[in-house]
Amino acid sequence: MKATLKKVRTAYGITEYALSNGLRALYKRDTTLPIAALCVTFHVGSRNEATGHTGATHILEHLLFKDSKHYSKAKGNSITDHLEWMGALMNATTWLDRTNYFELLPAERVGEAIAMEADRMRGSLFNDADLASEMTVVRNEFERSRNNPYEILDEAVMSTAFTTHPYRIPTIGLKEDIEGSTAAKLREFYDQFYWPNNATLAVFGDVSPDELEHLVIKNFGSISSSPHSIPVMTIIEPVQMEPHSCEIRKPAGVSIATLAYKAPRATDSDFVPIFMLATILAGGFSSRLQKRIVDKGLAAEIHTAVFPLYDPGTMSFTATVGKNVKPKRVLDIMRRELQAVARKGILSAELTRARERILSQIADEHDGIFSEIRSVSESVAAGDWTLGYTFEDRVKKMKVSEVNKVAKKYLSTSNETAGILFDTLSSQTKTTI
Amino acid sequence: MSYAKRIKVLKLRTGGTALISSFPSHGMVSIVGSVAGGARLAGSDMLAQMHAAMLLEGTKKRNKTAIQIALDSMGASLSFTVERDRLSFSAHVRDAYLKNLLMLITEVLREPSFPTRELAILKERTTAELSLEGQDTRAQAGINLSHLLYDPEHPNYQTSTEDSRTQLSKISRSDLVKFHARAIDGNSLVISATGSMNGLELLRVIESSFAKLPKADIKIPSFAPAERRTTQSIAVHIEDKASIDYMLGIATGITKDYVDYPALMLGLQILGNRSGFTGRLMKTVREVEGLTYGVYAYPAGFSSADGYICVWATFAPQLYERGRTAVMREVRLIVDNGATDIEVKKHRTMYEARSRVTLANSGDLARAAHDITIEGHTPSWLDDFPQRVLTVTARQVNAALKKYLISGDLSESAAGPIPKE
Numbered sequence: 001m002k003a004t005l006k007k008v009r010t011a012y013g014i015t016e017y018a019l020s021n022g023l024r025a026l027y028k029r030d031t032t033l034p035i036a037a038l039c040v041t042f043h044v045g046s047r048n049e050a051t052g053h054t055g056a057t058h059i060l061e062h063l064l065f066k067d068s069k070h071y072s073k074a075k076g077n078s079i080t081d082h083l084e085w086m087g088a089l090m091n092a093t094t095w096l097d098r099t100n101y102f103e104l105l106p107a108e109r110v111g112e113a114i115a116m117e118a119d120r121m122r123g124s125l126f127n128d129a130d131l132a133s134e135m136t137v138v139r140n141e142f143e144r145s146r147n148n149p150y151e152i153l154d155e156a157v158m159s160t161a162f163t164t165h166p167y168r169i170p171t172i173g174l175k176e177d178i179e180g181s182t183a184a185k186l187r188e189f190y191d192q193f194y195w196p197n198n199a200t201l202a203v204f205g206d207v208s209p210d211e212l213e214h215l216v217i218k219n220f221g222s223i224s225s226s227p228h229s230i231p232v233m234t235i236i237e238p239v240q241m242e243p244h245s246c247e248i249r250k251p252a253g254v255s256i257a258t259l260a261y262k263a264p265r266a267t268d269s270d271f272v273p274i275f276m277l278a279t280i281l282a283g284g285f286s287s288r289l290q291k292r293i294v295d296k297g298l299a300a301e302i303h304t305a306v307f308p309l310y311d312p313g314t315m316s317f318t319a320t321v322g323k324n325v326k327p328k329r330v331l332d333i334m335r336r337e338l339q340a341v342a343r344k345g346i347l348s349a350e351l352t353r354a355r356e357r358i359l360s361q362i363a364d365e366h367d368g369i370f371s372e373i374r375s376v377s378e379s380v381a382a383g384d385w386t387l388g389y390t391f392e393d394r395v396k397k398m399k400v401s402e403v404n405k406v407a408k409k410y411l412s413t414s415n416e417t418a419g420i421l422f423d424t425l426s427s428q429t430k431t432t433i
Numbered sequence: 434m435s436y437a438k439r440i441k442v443l444k445l446r447t448g449g450t451a452l453i454s455s456f457p458s459h460g461m462v463s464i465v466g467s468v469a470g471g472a473r474l475a476g477s478d479m480l481a482q483m484h485a486a487m488l489l490e491g492t493k494k495r496n497k498t499a500i501q502i503a504l505d506s507m508g509a510s511l512s513f514t515v516e517r518d519r520l521s522f523s524a525h526v527r528d529a530y531l532k533n534l535l536m537l538i539t540e541v542l543r544e545p546s547f548p549t550r551e552l553a554i555l556k557e558r559t560t561a562e563l564s565l566e567g568q569d570t571r572a573q574a575g576i577n578l579s580h581l582l583y584d585p586e587h588p589n590y591q592t593s594t595e596d597s598r599t600q601l602s603k604i605s606r607s608d609l610v611k612f613h614a615r616a617i618d619g620n621s622l623v624i625s626a627t628g629s630m631n632g633l634e635l636l637r638v639i640e641s642s643f644a645k646l647p648k649a650d651i652k653i654p655s656f657a658p659a660e661r662r663t664t665q666s667i668a669v670h671i672e673d674k675a676s677i678d679y680m681l682g683i684a685t686g687i688t689k690d691y692v693d694y695p696a697l698m699l700g701l702q703i704l705g706n707r708s709g710f711t712g713r714l715m716k717t718v719r720e721v722e723g724l725t726y727g728v729y730a731y732p733a734g735f736s737s738a739d740g741y742i743c744v745w746a747t748f749a750p751q752l753y754e755r756g757r758t759a760v761m762r763e764v765r766l767i768v769d770n771g772a773t774d775i776e777v778k779k780h781r782t783m784y785e786a787r788s789r790v791t792l793a794n795s796g797d798l799a800r801a802a803h804d805i806t807i808e809g810h811t812p813s814w815l816d817d818f819p820q821r822v823l824t825v826t827a828r829q830v831n832a833a834l835k836k837y838l839i840s841g842d843l844s845e846s847a848a849g850p851i852p853k854e
Contacts, residue, residue, distance in 0.1 A: 087786020146675035253568035356508030368794025
């Protein structure tokens with residue numbers, strides 16, 4: 001049957017299409033420069049992995065750069081060669097809720113890139129030999145992350161905060177699972193999730209609507225939708241009833257302290273006020289924790305993270321503890337400050353400053369089509385591609401009372417996970433190689 | 434297409450140069466600017482860095498909190514950093530607040546107060562950051578490689594973490610005040626702004642904001658280009674790390690303007706294309722042998738001086754020796770046998786095509802316009818250089834690799850869990 005492409009809606013300058021096989025396409029024309037950006041987001045991330053197979057999504061992402069039906073080393077047009085020779089900046093990333101593959105390239109080559117993305121969606125030919133050579137590569141990526149004390153603590157905090165939900169496992173996976181991967185198991189995973197009806201294609205740039213429609217139908221139209229329904233991850237994290245904590249000891253150079261609180265999913269109406277609350281607390285030059293911790297010399301730096309996720313995630317505050325300061329003292333001061341906000345609320349001036357800061361962040365994310373398309377990919381993964389745009393509207397209208405409500409609701413002791421990485425004595429010895 | 438045509442170069446009546454580029458950026462303006470100064474003028478990396486960091490700690494008109502609130506009220510980002518010969522600033526702000534931000538930048542450059550209390554706190558914070566740097570495998574490999582290739586007077590020499598600690602401990606408020614008095618010269622200002630604002634209006638704002646910057650007769654210390662050294666090596670064992678950062682390097686003695694540079698740059702791209710997977714090192718050492726997550730070769734330190742060739746990779750301890758051997762093998766192969774005509778054709782086409790996409794946002798365009806001006810080029814360089822690369826031949830690439838990538842003289846630096854044997 002001939003594939004059909006229907007316009008679903010146009011919003012925020014983006015047209016949404018639905019291909020008859022279930023592929024969703026998002027298109028934005030931007031003729032500022034003769035370039036185009038392309039991003040395929042698969043709705044599969046580490047949250048979809050089964051016990052014993054953690055890291056599978058990420059390894060699969062690596063293997064999707066190996067040969068596919070029409071692109072191979074033997075033919076002299078391997079995927080990386082094909083894209084890079086045409087001048088594309090390209091890569092792929094895996095995260096909790098999604099895997100995305102993206103390119104920025106001269107506009108006249110966009111058809112070739114779309115053809116390649118369509119080919120590897122169902123035509124990847126990875127095998128045992130590919131996995132064997134890629135395994136040490138992935139392991140080195142894992143080892144590099146072990147060099148970073150912030151990543152180590154962040155993973156420990158997530159695995160402590162979540163008791164049941166897969167967000168407790170880092171996207172790169174557990175070492176024993178990574179090493180136990182097989183090509184057959186990864187093929188099974190690929191066949192479960194890599195289908196047009198589990199993906200969103202986005203194309204932004206100097207491409208005409210006619211060309212876009214033609215390219216989508218021509219390249220993706222012949223791919224069938226999945227013969228099975230896409231597996232749905234149904235695990236729900238139980239409500240946290242008491243504070244959690246974890247401690248790590250490592251020679252890191254500095255100690256690091258984190259306070260994390262369970263936070264709503266990106267599509268929840270509480271998400272935007274939570275994001276604003278986090279900015280007020282630790283997001284700017286004059287944030288509360290900056291003034292209370294960093295400007296008093298108790299920490300070298302403080303930062304906050306609230307990610308727009310498909311399922312409820314966390315809002316975290318992480319301090320790089322000063323050299324002669326006890327990490328627990330920093331954690332206590334942070335906790336007291338957050339509890340004070342929960343009790344007494346924020347000031348109107350704080351909300352105004354947070355609003356200005358976030359509006360600038362949003363404008364930054366839309367500066368250039370490559371940045372904008374990846375921002376849209378995160379919204380796609382979180383469950384609604386318009387999130388980044390509606391976010392702006394809500395930020396502009398946010399009231400003090402809305403932020404105070406979420407502060408009271410989420411900044412409770414029973415909702416807290418505290419993590420400390422204690423620095424142990426570090427040493428270096430120099431030698432010749 | 435032309436990026437150069439988007440950039441207007443304007444000599445400011447008040448001294449200095451403004452580069453104004455139009456780019457639709459959702460109401461954001463990206464600013465990158467600098468004045469002469471930096472670490473070599475200060476005679477100490479840490480003095481220059483603390484001077485830069487203290488600029489936002491208070492002025493004669495406002496204390497630190499007032500500056501922080503002003504920045505947050507604009508939703509602006511602003512940071513001051515130090516290069517070897519420049520004091521730089523970089524900012525993002527929505528166009529409605531541009532004027533206020535530029536006035537704040539000039540205020541902190543003109544009349545910082547360097548409060549003693551804030552200096553003490555900043556020193557504490559910097560001590561913690563240096564402790565982190567001391568455990569950073571990549572930073573330590575890079576610092577040590579610079580010591581193997583350059584003398585301390587050279588712009589590409591990086592201060593060791595230990596020396597930074599010593600320098601930091603000695604800095605007083607009066608050092609900052611004295612340095613500031615001789616470090617700000619409005620005539621050396623280069624400011625690049627990119628966004629969707631009205632260019633003429635922006636120029637007027639820049640001129641009025643920066644008019645009162647002091648003028649000084651700054652003499653940046655001269656330096657001799659690096660002389661080639663024979664092979665040396667250094668390994669720093671850092672406990673409890675999982676991956677080793679490994680670097681190979683050699684000083685070239687040439688700058689970006691030297692006739693061999695495009696051919697050398699292209700040759701290094703063929704060996705180890707830094708922004709992708711198509712370099713020989715990635716195709717063999719990663720893809721075929723599976724020895725690393727990333728391995729790259731690139732020209733480094735060419736922005737203000739004679740630069741060096743750097744090969745950088747990360748290895749698990751158990752694959753370290755095999756990795757080193759594989760990297761060295763690929764280096765020797767390309768030097769001895771040369772790159773092929775096909776490789777050169779493909780890589781030069783790729784370079785030219787990529788040059789069309791890499792500056793496609795206001796921040797990168799503002800940065801590029803600023804940097805090439807500091808290097809002494811006009812904006813047309815952004816269009817002309819890729820065209821020059823398109824004319825490079827395989828013969829030129831191979832001659833440049835043989836001349837500069839002398840495998841027997843390469844120095845090695847590694848940091849991380851170095852195996853005992």
